[in-house]
Amino acid sequence: MSVSAHLAGEAQRILRDNDTGRFIKPSPKQYPHQWNWDAALIALGLATFDLERARAEVRTLLEGQWKDGMVPHIVYHDGPSDYFPTPDFWRSERSAAAPSVPTSGLTQPPVLATAVRAIVERDPDQGAALTFLREVYGKLLAWHRWFYAARDPEGSGVVALIHPWESGMDNSTRFTGALARLTPTDVPTFRRRDQQHVAADERPVAGDYERFMYLIGLYRDWRWDPEALFERAPFLIRDAFTTAILHRANEDLLELATSLGEPTEEIAGWLARTRAGYSALWDEAAGLYFDLDLRAGAPVREDTCATFLALYAGLASEAQAARLAEHLRDPDAYAPDARTRFYLPSAAKSSPYFEPRRYWRGPVWLNINWFLVQGLRRYGYAALAERVVNDTLSLVARSGFAEYYDPRDGSPCGARDFSWSAALVLELL
Numbered sequence: 001m002s003v004s005a006h007l008a009g010e011a012q013r014i015l016r017d018n019d020t021g022r023f024i025k026p027s028p029k030q031y032p033h034q035w036n037w038d039a040a041l042i043a044l045g046l047a048t049f050d051l052e053r054a055r056a057e058v059r060t061l062l063e064g065q066w067k068d069g070m071v072p073h074i075v076y077h078d079g080p081s082d083y084f085p086t087p088d089f090w091r092s093e094r095s096a097a098a099p100s101v102p103t104s105g106l107t108q109p110p111v112l113a114t115a116v117r118a119i120v121e122r123d124p125d126q127g128a129a130l131t132f133l134r135e136v137y138g139k140l141l142a143w144h145r146w147f148y149a150a151r152d153p154e155g156s157g158v159v160a161l162i163h164p165w166e167s168g169m170d171n172s173t174r175f176t177g178a179l180a181r182l183t184p185t186d187v188p189t190f191r192r193r194d195q196q197h198v199a200a201d202e203r204p205v206a207g208d209y210e211r212f213m214y215l216i217g218l219y220r221d222w223r224w225d226p227e228a229l230f231e232r233a234p235f236l237i238r239d240a241f242t243t244a245i246l247h248r249a250n251e252d253l254l255e256l257a258t259s260l261g262e263p264t265e266e267i268a269g270w271l272a273r274t275r276a277g278y279s280a281l282w283d284e285a286a287g288l289y290f291d292l293d294l295r296a297g298a299p300v301r302e303d304t305c306a307t308f309l310a311l312y313a314g315l316a317s318e319a320q321a322a323r324l325a326e327h328l329r330d331p332d333a334y335a336p337d338a339r340t341r342f343y344l345p346s347a348a349k350s351s352p353y354f355e356p357r358r359y360w361r362g363p364v365w366l367n368i369n370w371f372l373v374q375g376l377r378r379y380g381y382a383a384l385a386e387r388v389v390n391d392t393l394s395l396v397a398r399s400g401f402a403e404y405y406d407p408r409d410g411s412p413c414g415a416r417d418f419s420w421s422a423a424l425v426l427e428l429l
């Protein structure tokens with residue numbers, strides 16, 4: 001059997017093993033509920049071999065959609081487990097917009113419309129594909145509308161996060177400054193459960209967790225009301241990463257609208273708004289995109305993998321793309337050298353905060369590699385894209401489908417048999 005056939009078989013097995021019957025868990029033990037961008041990435045992978053299962057994953061995630069359009073970051077279909085926070089920590093029911101199934105009160109990067117487009121386009125039965133699309137289209141549109149209304153009420157074109165978890169890159173070095181400025185008071189009592197399955201030095205530090213819980217405590221007291229959150233959240237960052245994913249998802253949504261004969265003006269308006277606003281994040285001297293910390297009133301001058309998502313979204317000019325590609329080839333920043341052997345460290349090696357095994361502060365994540373490959377191909381950097389594909393496949397071949405990897409030696413970190421690692425390898429093969 002070829003290496004590719006073996007990897008594909010293993011990847012499919014992991015997705016099947018993590019399938020609860022209703023949704024696919026991100027990993028066997030560490031994450032027993034349905035997560036938002038995990039479900040979208042998993043659906044993309046499923047769409048390579050089981051379209052019906054891919055459609056089911058999308059439908060199940062959308063069961064958690066709030067009445068105001070938000071698709072939450074965790075859906076607790078089966079109630080509490082040994083994962084913390086449990087539903088009673090979120091108290092989503094304090095919002096009149098919450099659905100009947102318990103959920104978190106935050107959202108996550110909106111990859112879903114991109115996955116739906118792949119599911120629709122790959123279906124040889126276009127009649128069935130359009131029936132599915134009609135079922136979910138309005139829900140995707142409502143979610144994107146919510147993003148612009150709730151997280152960009154000022155119309156800047158760049159959506160803001162109220163919690164690091166919304167980025168999916170929880171303890172990224174780009175949040176270190178904003179988290180350090182918080183003074184957690186009246187933190188609800190909590191006990192971390194994440195270190196029961198994963199080594200403590202591969203997880204966020206105690207100070208970060210305390211701040212994650214402090215923010216949740218505040219927001220549930222404000223009944224998860226989007227207006228209050230945008231006005232009062234002590235953590236409010238206009239995020240280059242989520243905005244790039246949203247922009248790309250809007251390109252896909254526009255295509256889907258066209259195939260249904262639905263109006264496209266509103267989506268075209270969002271695309272124009274983000275295209276205009278995103279350029280304000282570019283720092284010409286650094287040659288990088290930086291988030292904007294609205295509470296500090298200053299750019300977040302941290303060099304992380306988030307900067308490359310502008311390629312995935314087509315938001316960079318040719319000249320900006322060339323600067324980003326140059327940066328990718330710089331061994332002091334991201335390129336493999338004596339210190340690291342694999343693309344793409346999640347934070348630049350030059351960052352004082354770089355930690356090669358600690359979660360989003362240095363390890364390689366396969367979803368980020370997948371976004372990067374799409375972006376490099378989009379701008380014609382084929383050789384660099386192939387290098388990232390090769391690194392991704394060698395990581396998996398040597399260390400299995402881990403949640404993340406140490407970029408120095410490729411050893412596995414975090415959870416094992418991780419669903420999106422499996423799904424995206426299927427996409428890349």
Ligand code: 9WN
Nearest residue numbers: 026031035037038165168169170194
């Ligand atoms: C909090 C499920 C999720 C991913 C995130 C990743 C991690 C959760 C946690 O796991 O976050 O949402 O408990 O650490 O950071 O990107 O969606 O795989």
